[in-house]
Amino acid sequence: MSMGISGANQVIADTQSPVLSVSGLTTSFIREREWIPVVRNVSFDIAPRETVAIVGESGSGKSVTALSIMRLIPKESGRIEGRVTLAGRELLALPEADMKDIRGNDVAMIFQEPMTSLNPVLTIGFQIAEALVQHRGLSRVAAEAETIRLLDRVRIPAAKARFHEHPHRFSGGMRQRVMIAMALACKPKLLIADEPTTALDVTIQAQILELLKELQREEGMSILFITHDMGVVAEIADRTVVMYGGQAVETDAIARIFAAPAHNYTRALLAAVPRLGSMDGRARPMRFPIVDKVTGTSDEPAETPDTVSTAERPLLEVAGLTTRFPIRSGLFGKVSGRVHAVENVSFTLRAGETLALVGESGCGKSTTGRSILKLTEPDAGTVLIDGQDVLAMNGRTLRDFRKHMQIVFQDPFASLNPRMSVGTAIAAPLLANGLATASQARDKVADLLVRVGLTADMAARFPHEFSGGQRQRICIARALALGPKLIVADEAVSALDVSVKAQVVNLMLDLQAGMGLAYLFISHDIAVVERMSHRVAVMYLGEIVEIGPRASVFGNPQHPYTKKLMAAVPVPDPSRRGTRREAANDEIRSPVRAPDYQPPVRQYREVSPGHVVQVWGEEWSADN
Template sequence: MDDLHFTSGPILSVRDLTVSFMSGGSESRPVVDGISFDVHAGETVAIVGESGSGKSVTSLSIMRLLSSGSSRIKGQVLLNGRSLLELPESEMRRVRGNEIGMIFQEPMTSLNPVIKVGQQISESLILHRGMSQKDALAEAARLLDKVRIPAAMDRLNDFPHQFSGGMRQRVMIAMALACRPKLLIADEPTTALDVTIQGQIIDLIRELQKEERTSVLFITHDMGVVAEIADRTMVMYKGQIVEEGTTLDIFQRPQRPYTRSLLASVPILGSMGGRAFTAKFPVVDRESGEAQPPQDCPDTVETSGPPVLEVDNLSTYFAIKRNLFGRSSGSVHAVEGVSFALRPGETLSLVGESGCGKSTTGRTILGLTKRAAGTIRIEGQDVTRFGKAEQARVRSAAQMIFQDPFASLNPRMQIGKAIAEPMVVHRVCDAAEARERVLKLLDVVGLDRSMIDRYPHEFSGGQRQRICIARALALTPKVIIADEAVSALDVTVKAQVLNLMLDLQQRLKLSYLFISHDIAAVERISHRIAVMYLGEIVEIGPRAAIFESPQHAYTRKLLSAVSIPDPTKRRERAVGIADELKSPIRPRDYKPAARQIRQVGVDHFVQA
């Protein structure tokens, strides 16, 4: 790591920042409690900590994006010596997006759903840089290309809902970088991104820093990203900075138990090292920093019957309407000829870049997205040949856990009723019996029975995901499709939820289709792994074979892009990930070429 020498004053200076919210007419306990720090020109400072520690509130306070009617901000926030907390709102609007750029965690809540992305990016260029509409759109296309969105010029006219989650985040990053701000605040910017794009965003921020001396305030719970990019690191807990120092010191010589607990909870790629067992995730006490010794789960699965899920030559396309008459000029081939089988009690992980078709595969299996071709068998029955009533009956054997638990729960429905709803809809039992079964399900997922009448907003993110797991178990399924089910969770909470899933798998003989971009977590939880690229499975095999002897070039590239939570190894990261991501858009008359699949080991297959 380069030595840091800052001779000029800080770009951003925060002094004794305290933030509290109004509740019932009185001021609540501070959620940010008297913190102070500086960010110098060209420096990257990371703020790490769990949800509720005050990280995001700190960034929103700096940008003055908290409601003045419901929040109280005290202290000083100085940008190049100018007090932001004392600026009139009209001047603060000129600061936002121009002098300070911000990347938010959830892009769909930050992008206008009814305005094309090209227009949204060009808006700030016209406002702050005085560009013409034509020049602004050309620059918007260049920015989209820079954050590696394929067919960037064509996608200027698309709306946010037409992008995958990871691609929407790339659009947000392009918007934040549009005016080349002196300070970039990145609030969990890589949480929704796969490892290759994550690596490119890190390189992109580094490049911007080198060219423009841009300062970065990086807010995250991903310790691997912190090790890759941060010069200094601050650890927040319960609204206070409990430890700060150079990133190297924080990782190699952590002083506080909470810091040690964060580091110990991070799965490290390659830590399995050929072991015959997949290990549970260590759960570390936040106060003492002591880890509970993890148990092990069998690496091989004894099958006593046929596969519980079989997917054969599955394809899913999305038509694109381009001409004046609304006629489709082509399709997005999201899933192309995918085949695999899932055994009883097995975890098969689907990994790949955002937009590769992982989530669409899961949604198509459950009938949430219409398939174009192929067959799906659940417990030996071809559900693609059934009517709606038969499909609903058979599909009760397969359930889904979604990425965002809050979005998948009805905010006006008590969680007891939300968990009972599948049982009532499928007429498994009456309301009285359903409530009793809900209480047992709460026991199973480690939630107190007294919580049954609470609403979703009264729970933490990890608790809400446990509620979604309980709901998925309501119909006693054989298969659970977990679509990025833990990607938005803090490292310690993620470890608890994944350990719960491993426990349930052993006790209930569940089979998981685990969809994730967290490669290090995939290594620990999986029995087999399927690597997807542009809608196709390019390699599939046992966990050990994929990680120790990857055969496809894309698999090797994916593994080399994983951030290692060790700042001494940041320069060892393989950079060969800057290839142009090919577009999945195909013309109407496109016929996919026949693929050659070869076997390279026991149960290990790769696309030639």
Template sequence: MKQPILSVTNLRTSFHNNGAWTPVVRDISFDVAPKTTVAIVGESGSGKSMTALSIMRLLPGGNSKVEGSISLAGKSLLDLPEKDMRSVRGNDIAMIFQEPMTSLNPSLTIGFQIAEALMCHRNMSSAEAEAEVIRLLERVRIPSATTRFHDYPHRLSGGMRQRVMIAMALACKPKLLIADEPTTALDVTIQAQILELIRDLQEEEDMAVLFITHDMGVVAEIADRTIVMLQGEIVESGDTAAIFANPRHNYTRSLLSAVPKLGSMTGKSRPLRFPVVDQETGIAAEPAAGIDTVDAARPILEVKNLTKYFDIRKGVLRGLTGRVHAVENVSFSIQPGETLALVGESGCGKSTTGRSIVRLTEPTSGSIHLAGEDILRTGKSSFRDTRKRMQMIFQDPYASLNPRMRIGESIAEPMIAHATETPKRARERVGELLKSVGLSADVYDRYPHEFSGGQRQRISIARALSLGPELIVADEAVSALDVSIKAQVINLMLDLQERLKLAFLFISHDMAVVERISHRVAVMYLGEIVEIGSRADVFGNPQHPYTRRLLSAVPIPDPSLRVGKRRLVNDELKSPVRAVDYQAPVRAFNQVGRNHMVQEWGAEWA
């Protein structure tokens, strides 16, 4: 057996609170060998990131305490003076964090930030560091690396910023790379590229990788060994394939049962709830029968030729220099009780489409009919009544809830503002809504920070339901949630749809979740719909090359099906910025099945 690069024995991390030490990581032990990837998995609060910060000794010294043994290539890290530990960080151990924009200094160019580490740790001159940075940027597949050296972080996409973080982490050729949720916020295609890149660099450098995630699909794709954590303790560990084939702990079973598996809906024409696992017995209850609530009557929503441009103005006189073509001639309809999923990568125009429909963003042109009423011709005062019939759920519930308002007041506010209920009746109605989303009416007087992410999203759903809408636009409503919480929220949405005949526009980049929840799917690229049809048609017979690219990038949550190197496209999504006089071409669509339409494509997809 290879000598481990990292050896952790009886690690115990505690914080001082109210005069006592409270342990948050309890007596965990594991090894990471060269060229080996060990994944630590678990939901928020399980102690994953705290373990990584303990290894890096990045916890605040005054109120934290790390005990046990942490050895890097035989060197005890807990015994090192802080000056020597600073040399270890970056040189011997590097760390990639979840959100690169908060890790990069927005006021410094990306080239300088990487070069700074080289000059500090490897004593390079400025010219030598610049040459090495350009080589590193090329190595992590950033195009035009020489030009990008002088770019600021905000000018790069999320995927490219994460590549910069990887280049920075690898600059000093570390023995160990700690990757803390490095792909959670990324589109599925970018995620696949980052995972492939980490694998390649690991092989070239004999590097050990400690990969922290809650995504079991990513674990199956990349990890040799897996550690499952719950409430600060290891509840199961071992070979990844063995854990997936025969999970022994109930918590591991519940995690795996909640993972949406692409292809699991083959042969099923309706959305299907996730199975619910009993935490005590580990037994998964079979999901309820497929949901079929679609009303074939008049569509609740009809969108025709929806277009949204954002003007770009520069100079002292703020002259018009171009336009961002965010949404370009988009058309679709949604029936009562139906879920239409709008999918694509960041920047494709999904969210702008959703915001335009509820008029949080005013469209440039086109028409939007809600139950036959053209809502773009409705005045602002009249639109207040229309808004009651359609609501929006946002990706980050904490950002969409007022932190100074009790959650009961937040849910009651729309009813009182629209005078649909008296204050007394509104409080009673809030209790009913809280129960309908699986919360107790007793939490009325609590504040948003007192709830978990999944509970806050349930509160946002309750608020969206407060006015009895017929249509809900869910913009990445489950993207930031842990896998089991995600399954619970999706089951809740399907329950509500079945009971209330709700129509959903479900905006997402998670193809496996979309397959589970949707009746129909529309695929967007650069502001345009390139393919639209039933979920079975789009997933079972994808026609457009971009749809195939999205589906091929989805990680498969089964180590036994792990394939070799994928053929991935590493290009960024093209820019939607156009000249002022640009006229969008008229697109032709081919019908390849009943209600399955595909946009004709040119040589750029060959």
């Protein structure tokens, strides 16, 4: 049996039987009266206290493998073959009643999106206590006490007071902690974590990973961790199973996987992983290396050409931008507070330049982008594009001017009409603005599809016929249709697999070099930002706390929040796995203020040419 890389795990693997043994697992789904295998002949073991990661892109079979182990594949449409043994007990042969007892008791599972796993009408305390009553036979009083202990264990602040709160009152990171508490309620032998950190900000992700490692040390449980992020794999796994096309193409200790990957697909995954610090000494953005998944051949990326305009006046000038949302309550809708989403934000952006806005969810990044395009009405400030005041425009004037500024959203499927062919979607802005005839629009669509790396004949297809990365390329093509000067990319690559993310980033850099586009690149992925930006602005609670050239901000971060963000980025280096980080339980503070709140006047200092940092006070003490 393969062994983990840590000494403790090695001894255990040598002396004890595996907690979980999967042999020849094949899962098929019926389609048009034919069984189609989506997981084929997968085998691996998990030793006591060991963490095994299943890694691969969307559609590789990772989650289906986990659902098959739990026997959560519908019998009407799915079929599971092979052997799955838990502590010597064959799961696939058990009656469903016995399997129900194992789920949540001996094997627990946490999913990617906790809000879909929690009942929104029940309190989180009741939901955890219910598992304790059902599986451990505790009384309601004892279950409540144990639930509070579990919430304390996963570092939910004021656990006793929050026992009776509903899921919507918790942030994404705190909801994931609730799911971990629920999973641990019955002290399982095996925890299956299916993409548990993918939807989380980088700082919250670091907290969850550290929490899982600490709980594993204390509880002695084994973990099957499913992800597409090789940086996360390096942080948490002892061994890795690499899946591609429903098959396990490589299985090895994590150190060997990273040092000498045997399969071309593994090499392609590793090559696409953004590594913070890889841009040291480079002034301009740089394309990702792309490794062919079949042949293993790789291109040699170079720095992109210098595209930043030297014109005296920037393309985009933002000054004192402020956007607040009123909170109304009571019978007459009186304003009881305001969300200070964007507070006195100022910056410039030149043609051919990429300015990245980074920060956690809720910091005001997306609202800043939407306010600049006047998709959200700001309360104050000025936004000039080519010297023209966007915020002063209305009606037809604004609609006509919007051809100079476009936006690409995070979820491409939600951005496209499922009943409209992609060719029609791309042609729509051309026809709506009277910029082309139907024949000219068809030619333009064909040209745009080729430009974004697709083919002209794809214009007749519908969104569901494309992968996530292809759909994002279609959204980029639609944004380019009107020949804009500025594109706001709002988390445009966050939902993509690592290799697809690299391809889309490379496409954006190529388009910028060829067309002189200016990008406002909104993201919480610091490593990707380092790869593609010229300048970086760090946002916290609606304010820019640090801004400057990318090399200066990342090479010499000054603000404590910038340092916190950078320290949380997972490093794809297994040798650093033993480095223990504190699993802080702090969340981003609330931007809600009283109706009469007046924000303080901020002071800034220049660290180096163009690198400016907000002067911070006691709120950023050493223990923040």
